[in-house]
Amino acid sequence: MKSELYERPILGITMGDPAGCGPEITVKALRNKEIYDMCRPLVVGDSKMFEDSIRILKEKKIKVRRVSLVEDARFEYGTIDVYHLDLVDMSQFQYGKVSAMCGEAAFQCVRTVIELALAGKIDGTITNALNKEALNLAGHHYSGHTEIYADFTNTKKYTMMLAHEDLRVVHVSTHVALRRACDLVKKERIYDVIKIAHNACRQLGIAEPRIGVAGLNPHSGENGLFGTEEIEEIIPAIKQAASEGFNVEGPVPPDTIFSKARGGWYDIVVAMYHDQGHIPLKVVGFVYDREAQRWGSVSGVNITLGLPIIRASVDHGTAFDTAGKGIQNEVSLTNAIRYGMQLVRNKDK
Template sequence: MAEKPILGITMGDPAGCGPEITVKALMKKEIYDECRPVVIGDAKMFEDSIRILGVGEKFKINKIENVKDAEFKYGIIDVYHLDLVDMDKFQYGKVSAMCGEAAFQCVKKVIELALAGEIDATITNALNKEAINLAGHHYSGHTEIYADMTGTDKYTMMLAHEDLRVVHVSTHVSLREACDRVKKQRVYDVIKIAYEACKSLGINEPKIGVAGLNPHCGEGGLFGREEIEEITPAIEMAKAEGINADGPVPPDTVFSKACGGWYDIVVAMYHDQGHIPLKVLGFVYDKEAKKWGAVSGVNITLGLPIIRSSVDHGTAFGHAGQGVQNEVSLVNAIQYGITLAKNRAK
């Protein structure tokens, strides 16, 4: 694209780490070298984060009511102000309907701005599922909100850490229901979405590893027949269209193979099957310092008419408002948003 893409970054739950790590991320000049960021949220929260971080001499908030009023200058954090938080009632680290409503309204606004073409990609900070449900919005997460508000039927979550990418046949459902959702058409749809995602990231000939559901991929039906009746037929459908899909591959080896370069992306059958390997790599706890040394990784919703990239961690209520949270995952999400926006514009 001729100009740097405009990225809308949501506040997340204000009682969590979102405002703090957003300020930390936008303290990096290289972000402004590659994109034009605008934050969607309550300006009061970002002013408080600047206070907590002690950077008020170098960074200022520009409160705006329209994207066209953003300055997009390093040292000035443009905040599309939504007056959502009553600071007299606010408390860091506390689940509340007020904060759930604030987080939800930020997501709603950033989707509206993207659908209207005012921004090129959306980047989301973590929200709290209990809080948004207390506020009366009955969703199990960002992915479902985006799908609903964009009218999208075929979508999936992609997690990424460095060269390991994972998409899911199902996410926020019980394990029992997740097994029931492993159906030929859904597996095929996710393989196809995974293929298109790799292409959008500039991978011209994607190699896709498809995980099995059962131990040892069912051992020829001894441990379950999903591989025989649902997963293999889906893979054959994809291959018939020229997609380089391999599997089903035993779940206990497919991710090691992907890390070794066998695959550009892995199709996981359910939430934890895909999340665990990503977080083992991306979440590093320093046991001597007794704190997280790194919390990296990106969550991307695929199949939408707009771009959505997100941090791959929660609200960190236990440490919110203390100035100690790691911004690496948000920086990674911003970088993915930039790449996706630029490739979509080609």
């Protein structure tokens, strides 16, 4: 069933934690006919949740169709094909509640979509948000999607990329304590991330990627005055990458590198740790409407690089505080689908 290069790719979209916003924003995203014009979406999850989202949204033109095989999906606009997994006991279910049942449901959706991609049944995977507490309550001790994907695909060298419009960031480390993150700033890892970043930009259609590498310390260490990681680890990694032909610059002070990237200096930035990369992306991608007292835009995309399969994701959480109310914004999911499609199109180029 795997689609040919120039056909609409089949993208598997996970439900996410059913107590969160995943089912709702999936229905909202798939109300857009343009999605069906560019790809063939297959939702992986419990069909009951999508039926309930349709009820909440009072959506009369969209219906759900259960399938048990990818080959049975029709990919027709107006009908959401759900690769049905019977995961949620509606008599025990509650929106916005952390539970082992919902953590298990979210995990099984991720596991299934990875298996479908590895088997060549689908071309790429798109993930909705899961809740880490619920995931751990269900007995799955991962810090997030990235680590699940790495484990199930047996991938050792990988990284997270966040993207909003032309601002792209990859990370040397992500879900570890800040003290530990500083210890992980090592030449070999930084070099690997630079190389992964270069390849990702090429896959996105950027022929000659320009890579900016952030420093770890204030002012990038000020020649050792505020720390020596730049001298001992970051600069040697940059020099090695540059000697191999990568267009890479740094270490650039962390307080200016993202403004430069926004201004077009770089196609992608290598951040040293989670918040260094996440904060600037979310400042530009997450817009809160003061007057309406709600989020007007939540539009970043999270992509795992270095995997043998494609994974793009929403760049927000489960929104437990407003889940089930019909007010969630689907922009991030729509953007993730677009990114997933672009990665599929350029995969073999």
